[in-house]
Amino acid sequence: MSVLDSKVPEGPIKDKWTNYKDKINLVNPANKRHIDIIVVGTGLAGGSAAATLAELGYNVKAFAYQDSPRRAHSIAAQGGINAAKNYMGDGDSTYRLFYDTVKGGDYRSREANVYRLAEVSSNIIDQCVAQGVPFARDYGGLLDNRSFGGVLVSRTFYAKGQTGQQLLLGCYSAMNRQIARGKIEMHNRHEMLDVVKIDGKARGIIARNLITGEIERHSAHAVVIATGGYGNVYFLSTNAMGSNATAAWKIHKKGAFFANPCFTQIHPTCIPRSGDYQSKLTLMSESLRNDGRIWVPAKLEDAKAIQEGRLKPTELAEEDRDYYLERRYPAFGNLVPRDVASRAAKERCDAGYGVNATGEAVYLDFAAAIERYGKVQAKIQGISNPSKEKITELGEAIVEEKYGNLFQMYEKIVDENPYKTPMMIYPATHYTMGGVWVDYNLMTTVPGLYCIGEANFSDHGANRLGASALMQGLADGYFVLPYTIGDYLADDIRTGVIPTDTKEFDEVEKEVKDKIDFFINNNGTKSVDYFHKRLGKVMWDKVGMSRNEKGLKEAMAEIKQIREEFWKEVKVPGSANEMNPELEKAGRVADFLELGELFAKDALVREESCGGHFREESVELDGEQKGEAKRNDKDFAFVSAWEYKGEPADAVLHKEQLEFKDIELKQRSYK
Amino acid sequence: MNLTLKIWRQKGPQDKGKMVDYKVSDISEHMSFLEMMDVLNEQLVNSGEEPVAFDHDCREGICGMCSLHINGEAHGPDRGITTCQLHMRMFKDGDTITIEPWRAKAFPVIKDLVVDRSAFERIQQAGGYISVNTSGNTQDANSIPISKHAADEAMDAAACIGCGACVASCKNSSAMLFVGAKVSQFALLPQGQVEATDRVKNMVAQMDLEGFGNCTNTGACEVECPKGITLENIARMNRELFKASLIKF
Incomplete structure (x- = not known):
């Protein structure tokens, strides 16, 4: 048997999950209380898993680096969560959500996992409503929906522009109920620094108490990693400052294969960079593309005048504007998938049509939507012959109701009023589709070690559709893992508590402590951020929105170089036995410096363009799709799963061939 | 712009702590306040000093991790x-800025500007939830229509990010805006009715136990709340508490 057994159940795709659930081993309720599970990370995936596993009766130990589970970065998700409820009656179905997700992912995801995701999606909405999540409703009291990029139906549920927050607070409340009952032992301000394996199985972790600096041993019968993505490898991203890949990378080094690292999503609608001091980038929800129209000046001289501040966007006549997404993709227009929208923005800006001083921004304009909504409102309110001002006033009120918090956020950052002048946006690193390789059970290549949510690779292929991250995190945590993990733990009912005073724990703890001591005593000359920023620049310039062989080879060499300098020159002030944010960052950046090189290597090997991975060597040369990304299904319809062998350059590639039995592989066209 | 920063430095919970002066220069008005703090910390690391510890994470105003009392105001002058x-365009060249941690008995300082807000966690654990297990068999989400007004109001209350600015701004260090917001979210929704009595009683009892003060209707919390949580939520909590006191079970 190959090491990469995806363990997808037999049978028709519609029945796989049901049949699987009917046949797996179960742990009886009396035995569950003798089984411990560690969950690292408490965002939507980890939080929902921890709560559900505790409800089932397992003893859960949960870990978060923040001071509360409620602060995990899922909280920042704005736009919404997809579910195939078909409440709108617009032809949605489980199959259509499945199809859209596979197509949107450019046919690089595992069919059976995606179908299961679509299948449980509507349970998620029911569950969240039962928890008291205040989703938006219409006047009849029923749930409202909006639409997102890459699809032709309205299936996105939302809570203002704070859907992630509300869903996470739902999980958090479910966790709190279990914490109060003693079924979840919550470790806030703790960071997992390595996994402990005993007889080949994951049996515990080594964690650092971020307040006291104490190194702690925690054991369990299974370990679940739910620590999110690795977008901060770019230094600048829409991730939180603390978002990191350390847990995922540490398990990779202990035997978990890392899949498709080059599949990274560059989100099209973020607030552009303003200077070198920039610490992070802020996303403006994709939901804005429902109503906003994206454009740049049609003439170069106008673009130049705008860049130099001589011309205002509102002064430009309609015919002098290039609504390039509507022009290039008439069927989907401003709602093309994220990868397509991002590349199109880069293409215009590279050609000189950018609209801010750096030349790296395009407009997202709400004037048409304000006018449209204003006219509808005037009609509803019975105002005949409304003035232009009245229409604008009424329209702005509707736009405020829909996106008020986003507009406020934009105004605070940029100091411009987006109701009156178009927003400026530019693509930024947002989400990582790649991650730890898992089988159908969400288990990694290490027995007893699971990986869920953004941290794994399975559901989004080469590009994730909007509002699908929240869906996947909650599907994994509420409805998938609680079943699959039981099948594994059924063999552990007689194991008893795993002791932590063993040589396996001794060894890993020593590795962890040695590394911390190294950082504290290194006495280098440069800060951690200095190296992180350099890594980020290489990643953005050479492994960013558009990649080629030469650049990727250079990137690998440069990242290796930065890594070597880092270990010689990094400086970490303070001591190990106290709260020390610089020490925390040093460990995380050390891991990014390895991950970044594997990322570039993966991008180099994948000589095709698909989803978020665009190779300049692989584009359509003629026909209707001229200039668009060219996928190569004959040679690259596989998942690259990398095995750690020391240096990232020496990682060994394993392939999981992707089979498409229920969807025909097609050129992805949004024209 | 060039600025003088007066920052609270405290080694650990047992340390007495003191204000220390720092200078930063060439600060751009487009920087966020925390990016200005990054500049200071980079400067401190490079000169071999220990950087200032402060809580922060999402840097987009939603995680509730960042705190800071700036010139006497929670989250600064905006x-x-x-x-x-908060952006540096709110300040001008030559300004002296005072930066302190949240000050409240229930929020002890961990280090420098970082405080321990676990009291909020325990209040939520006392009843900030609806007791429903994950099953996949809960009723269809549309089976209970909820008036748009109630849903919107519940959402407004649920927007609380648990940062603690309300406590830090209150002369009594009261947590009533925080607790009132959670009680209100569930009180406004039909799903929250079953446990309404126990929820409000238990959460308020835990709040008192943690050492938060009482509300004297000054309204500073509402002014400083980054998410616009209104005093109405405190009033609703008091009504719920009164109602609960009349119910036997």
């Missing part, structure tokens, strides 16, 4: 924002 959304 409205409807968290510290990470």
Whole structure:
């Protein structure tokens, strides 16, 4: 048997999950209380898993680096969560959500996992409503929906522009109920620094108490990693400052294969960079593309005048504007998938049509939507012959109701009023589709070690559709893992508590402590951020929105170089036995410096363009799709799963061939 | 712009702590306040000093991790924002800025500007939830229509990010805006009715136990709340508490 057994159940795709659930081993309720599970990370995936596993009766130990589970970065998700409820009656179905997700992912995801995701999606909405999540409703009291990029139906549920927050607070409340009952032992301000394996199985972790600096041993019968993505490898991203890949990378080094690292999503609608001091980038929800129209000046001289501040966007006549997404993709227009929208923005800006001083921004304009909504409102309110001002006033009120918090956020950052002048946006690193390789059970290549949510690779292929991250995190945590993990733990009912005073724990703890001591005593000359920023620049310039062989080879060499300098020159002030944010960052950046090189290597090997991975060597040369990304299904319809062998350059590639039995592989066209 | 910063430095919970002066120069008005703090910390690391510890994470105003009392105001001199959304254009060249941690008995200082807000966690654990297990068999989400007004109001209450600015701004260090917001979210929704009595009683009892003060209707919390949580939520909590006191079970 190959090491990469995806363990997808037999049978028709519609029945796989049901049949699987009917046949797996179960742990009886009396035995569950003798089984411990560690969950690292408490965002939507980890939080929902921890709560559900505790409800089932397992003893859960949960870990978060923040001071509360409620602060995990899922909280920042704005736009919404997809579910195939078909409440709108617009032809949605489980199959259509499945199809859209596979197509949107450019046919690089595992069919059976995606179908299961679509299948449980509507349970998620029911569950969240039962928890008291205040989703938006219409006047009849029923749930409202909006639409997102890459699809032709309205299936996105939302809570203002704070859907992630509300869903996470739902999980958090479910966790709190279990914490109060003693079924979840919550470790806030703790960071997992390595996994402990005993007889080949994951049996515990080594964690650092971020307040006291104490190194702690925690054991369990299974370990679940739910620590999110690795977008901060770019230094600048829409991730939180603390978002990191350390847990995922540490398990990779202990035997978990890392899949498709080059599949990274560059989100099209973020607030552009303003200077070198920039610490992070802020996303403006994709939901804005429902109503906003994206454009740049049609003439170069106008673009130049705008860049130099001589011309205002509102002064430009309609015919002098290039609504390039509507022009290039008439069927989907401003709602093309994220990868397509991002590349199109880069293409215009590279050609000189950018609209801010750096030349790296395009407009997202709400004037048409304000006018449209204003006219509808005037009609509803019975105002005949409304003035232009009245229409604008009424329209702005509707736009405020829909996106008020986003507009406020934009105004605070940029100091411009987006109701009156178009927003400026530019693509930024947002989400990582790649991650730890898992089988159908969400288990990694290490027995007893699971990986869920953004941290794994399975559901989004080469590009994730909007509002699908929240869906996947909650599907994994509420409805998938609680079943699959039981099948594994059924063999552990007689194991008893795993002791932590063993040589396996001794060894890993020593590795962890040695590394911390190294950082504290290194006495280098440069800060951690200095190296992180350099890594980020290489990643953005050479492994960013558009990649080629030469650049990727250079990137690998440069990242290796930065890594070597880092270990010689990094400086970490303070001591190990106290709260020390610089020490925390040093460990995380050390891991990014390895991950970044594997990322570039993966991008180099994948000589095709698909989803978020665009190779300049692989584009359509003629026909209707001229200039668009060219996928190569004959040679690259596989998942690259990398095995750690020391240096990232020496990682060994394993392939999981992707089979498409229920969807025909097609050129992805949004024209 | 060039600025003088007066910052609270405290080694650990047992240390007495003191204000220390720092200078930063060439600060751009487009920087966020925390990016200015990054500049200071980079400067301190490079000169071999220990950087200032402060809580922060999402840097887009939603995680509730960042705190800071800036010139005597929670989240600084702007409205409807968290510290990470405060921009340096609110200050001018030559300003002296005072930066302190949240000050409240229930929020002890861990280090420098970092405080321990676990009291909020325990209040939520006392009843900030609806007791429903994950099953996949809950009723269809549309089976209970909820008036748009109630849903919107519940959402407004649920927007609380648990940052603690309300406590830090209150002369009594009261947590009533925080607790009132959670009680209100569930009180406004049909799903929250079953446990309404126990919820409000238990959460309020835990709040008192943690050492938060009482509300004397000054309204500073409402002014400083980055998410616009209104005093109405405190009133609703008091009504719920009164109602609960009349119910036997």
